[in-house]
Amino acid sequence: MSKTSSAFAAGLLVGVLAATIGFSLFLRHQKIGGGDMAGKRVLKLAHGLDTAHPVHLAMEFMKQRLGELSDGTVTLDIYPSAVLGSETECIEQLQNGSLAMTKTSAGSIENFVPTMAVFSLPYVFRDETHFWNVLNGPIGKELLKEGESKYLRGLCYYDAGSRNFYTKETPIRTPDDLSGLKIRVMNSATAIELVKTLGAAPTPIAWGELYSALAQGTVDGAENNAPSFSTNKHYEVCKHFSLDGHSRIPDMLLMSTKVWRTLSQQEQTWLEQAAKESSDFQRELWRKETLASLEQAREEGVVVYEVDVAAFAAKVQPMLEQVDNADVKKLLDRIREAN
Incomplete structure (x- = not known):
């Protein structure tokens, strides 16, 4: 091989090695999230x-x-x-x-993180103030690191936000008003058990299919936060929205x-x-x-109900007593005791 060819080959090899190292460093940066x-x-x-x-x-x-x-x-x-x-x-x-x-x-x-299941349980928090006091306090900080x-x-x-019940025809003012109604829920064991305990028939349906299910009468109502209710125009079908705040x-x-x-x-x-x-x-x-969404719903003819949350919480108390995960149960007790 001539000296010129050898020099070219050596230069090519150095170039390939440099490119390889550079690409490896690029990949390393990608692997650390940026x-x-x-x-x-x-x-x-x-x-x-x-x-x-x-x-x-x-x-x-x-x-x-x-x-x-x-x-x-x-x-x-x-x-x-x-x-x-x-x-x-x-x-x-x-x-x-x-x-x-x-x-x-x-x-x-x-x-x-199994202890996060506590958030899916119904009526764990007394109100919004209690909820944020817990999240910004020792319990919330511990959970961030769990x-x-x-x-x-x-x-x-x-x-x-909080999840609330809304229906087509039957106003939900008390827990008994849910009796026999078909309520759309997430495909969650906790959500299904909650609706069942309140006397309604839980019906898991994909979120994207819910508007049609409500319009066609497949279900009598659903549950979600106010912005989701208004953004997805469920107020066109459901004229009753109850502020029961069953989960946060x-x-x-x-x-x-x-x-x-x-x-x-x-x-x-x-x-x-x-x-x-x-x-x-x-x-x-x-x-x-949230305030704007509720106002929009009212303008569309929806009646928004303030309800006795304690009555709903009392009816689902057996659910909380049956929690079998020791860590979740201990966390639930700590949340109840928190200011």
């Missing part, structure tokens, strides 16, 4: 909500605050509308470190512990502060949207 670009740490955050949702707006606020706190050295790259996968898929990406953060319902991580053994670290909670299941902002451990202590502090501020910001947005 990467470093021009001296800036970029963290990938994905969720399934649209860009008008209060949670997404809170994440944009968090990105702004994180940039201000870090003087532009740490930022978020936000992927909305499930472009990086479903809630479960995003959680799995957190576990392998390819995604930094995601939003999930507390109910969706029961399989990872999933660390599964590579999931909670940063903050977002408000997802928060959304959670989760972070991969694999990514968390790559952050400096200062970066962790900035991120926690920005997350906390985004939670406060989102709660105010949600409060306004």
Whole structure:
């Protein structure tokens, strides 16, 4: 082989090795949920909500605050509308470190953190004040860290409102008013048992099919928060909305512990502060949207009922007494005792 050919071959080999190393470093950055670009740490955050949702707006606020706190050295790259996968898929990406953060319902991580099942139980919280006192207190802070053994670290909670019953024809003023009605529920054992205990017939139906099911009389009613009721125009079919608030299941902002451990202590502090501020910001947005949704429903002819929540809670008390998970039962007792 000539000297020219040898030099070319050697140069080619060096180029291939350099490209390989560069690509490996690129992949490494991808595996830690983001990467470093021009001296800036970029963290990938994905969720399934649209860009008008209060949670997404809170994440944009968090990105702004994180940039201000870090003087532009740490930022978020936000992927909305499930472009990086479903809630479960995003959680799995957190576990392998390819995604930094995601939003999930507390109910969706029961399989990872069994004690989260407490949020799906009915009438656990006396009211909204009690709910947020618990989440912002010692119990809530402990729960944020419960999933660390599964590579999931909670940063903050977002408000997802309370779930309430709404019906086509029969007003729900007391628990007995539910007797014999077919009520759409999530495909959840707890939700099914709740409706059954109240005397109604639980009917699991996909959310996207619910409007048609209501219109066609497949079910007599459903249950959800006020913004979901109005956004999906269920007020066109259901003219009775009862504020019984049978469950309050928060959304959670989760972070991969694999990514968390790559952050400096200062970066962790900035991120926690920005997350906390985004939670406060989102709660105010949600409060306004809930009030606006109820007002819109009233304008569409819906009657909104204030009910005796204690009467509903008393009827489902046997459900709470039958909780067989010792950790959930202990947590339930602590929540009841909290202010």
